[in-house]
Amino acid sequence: MASQKIERLLLAVLVVAGLTTMSSGTTSSPLQYDYYNATCPGVEEVVRTELVALFGNDSTLPAGLLRLHFHDCFAAGCDATIMLKSHNGTAQRDADPNSTVRGYEAIEAIKAKVEAACPLVVSCADIMAMAARDAVNYTMGPAYQVETGRRDGNVSRKEDALRFLPPADGNVSVLLDYFAVQNLTYKDMVVLSAAHTLGVAHCPSFSDRLYNYSGAGDVDPRLDAAYAANLTAACPAGNVATVQPLDPVSPYTFDLGYYQTVYNREALLASDAALLDDSLSFAYVQLMTNGSSLSIFFDDFAASMINMGRIGVRTGTDGEIRATCSIYVD
Numbered sequence: 001m002a003s004q005k006i007e008r009l010l011l012a013v014l015v016v017a018g019l020t021t022m023s024s025g026t027t028s029s030p031l032q033y034d035y036y037n038a039t040c041p042g043v044e045e046v047v048r049t050e051l052v053a054l055f056g057n058d059s060t061l062p063a064g065l066l067r068l069h070f071h072d073c074f075a076a077g078c079d080a081t082i083m084l085k086s087h088n089g090t091a092q093r094d095a096d097p098n099s100t101v102r103g104y105e106a107i108e109a110i111k112a113k114v115e116a117a118c119p120l121v122v123s124c125a126d127i128m129a130m131a132a133r134d135a136v137n138y139t140m141g142p143a144y145q146v147e148t149g150r151r152d153g154n155v156s157r158k159e160d161a162l163r164f165l166p167p168a169d170g171n172v173s174v175l176l177d178y179f180a181v182q183n184l185t186y187k188d189m190v191v192l193s194a195a196h197t198l199g200v201a202h203c204p205s206f207s208d209r210l211y212n213y214s215g216a217g218d219v220d221p222r223l224d225a226a227y228a229a230n231l232t233a234a235c236p237a238g239n240v241a242t243v244q245p246l247d248p249v250s251p252y253t254f255d256l257g258y259y260q261t262v263y264n265r266e267a268l269l270a271s272d273a274a275l276l277d278d279s280l281s282f283a284y285v286q287l288m289t290n291g292s293s294l295s296i297f298f299d300d301f302a303a304s305m306i307n308m309g310r311i312g313v314r315t316g317t318d319g320e321i322r323a324t325c326s327i328y329v330d
């Protein structure tokens with residue numbers, strides 16, 4: 001018993017030390033805390049109040065808003081360009097990886113409330129960062145202060161989403177490349193993947209693992225066999241509409257259930273299962289299967305969300321503040 005405890009402590013020290021030395025991260029930021037203190041005091045409360053009402057009507061919305069912020073940040077920066085619409089299908093939201101992204105209307109509804117309080121002051125990009133933070137906290141995840149001062153971009157290109165959003169079948173080295181391009185670290189990748197403690201995936205996001213893993217009609221051997229059989233029953237070949245929880249342990253709670261799911265070999269996405277293949281990510285996953293690691297995870301997740309929220313931000317005279325987030329740009 002005692003030796004197990006020492007082993008776990010050692011592992012914790014090693015993992016935390018190992019990942020920390022690798023995490024240079026984004027070191028400085030043009031953003032700041034309480035940016036709207038003088039120009040729109042109370043904006044965070046307006047956002048939170050509207051969100052709590054929306055979450056009360058739709059318990060799946062927190063997951064949608066967390067993913068929306070991620071997809072905005074990775075494709076051309078956290079500048080709300082994912083919100084923009086195009087008549088000819090050329091905007092970020094028209095790209096395949098964004099076809100199941102949700103929460104656009106919620107951001108618009110919040111923006112309308114914010115505009116009523118402080119016209120043309122608060123950017124859509126900041127509202128999206130606040131909404132992602134509130135989504136995490138509403139589902140029992142960490143409360144952290146969000147940096148603000150972003151401005152909105154007005155060019156939205158489908159290619160940016162196609163080029164910069166990581167693929168669901170990526171292994172650790174592929175995923176690291178996608179994160180490194182954004183100036184995010186190994187640790188950010190392992191930690192932010194745990195956003196999959198919330199929400200769902202549609203069958204096509206993982207059906208290759210059930211039906212055609214190595215091109216020979218086989219099941220991914222890294223998937224627990226009994227769980228794979230359940231998934232196959234839920235997702236008959238060709239089914240595109242059915243969804244499954246990314247974290248069946250606790251789909252609506254922001255907790256360590258994601259890492260337990262990965263550890264149990266019940267992760268839906270190959271990109272999540274891949275965390276077991278590399279020794280450092282494996283060690284982090286294993287550490288996080290212990291409930292006492294929750295506060296380390298919460299601190300890590302908050303820090304990595306702040307890093308992600310700094311990607312490609314527009315500040316000062318760059319970009320714009322627009323009244324409606326999802327206008328047509330062509």
Ligand code: HEM
Pocket residue numbers: 060062063064066067070100101102166167168169170175189192193195196198199200201202203204205246269271
């Ligand atoms: C590590 C690379 C990542 C990959 C390859 C990836 C891929 C995916 C895929 C394929 C889905 C399911 C889409 C569907 O079938 O509907 C999904 C869902 C989701 N992703 Fe990720 N993701 C990654 C990282 C992230 C990050 C960094 C966040 C946020 C910080 C995030 C948040 C979410 C959430 C909350 C959902 C559930 C959405 C919902 O229920 O509507 N993901 N992701």
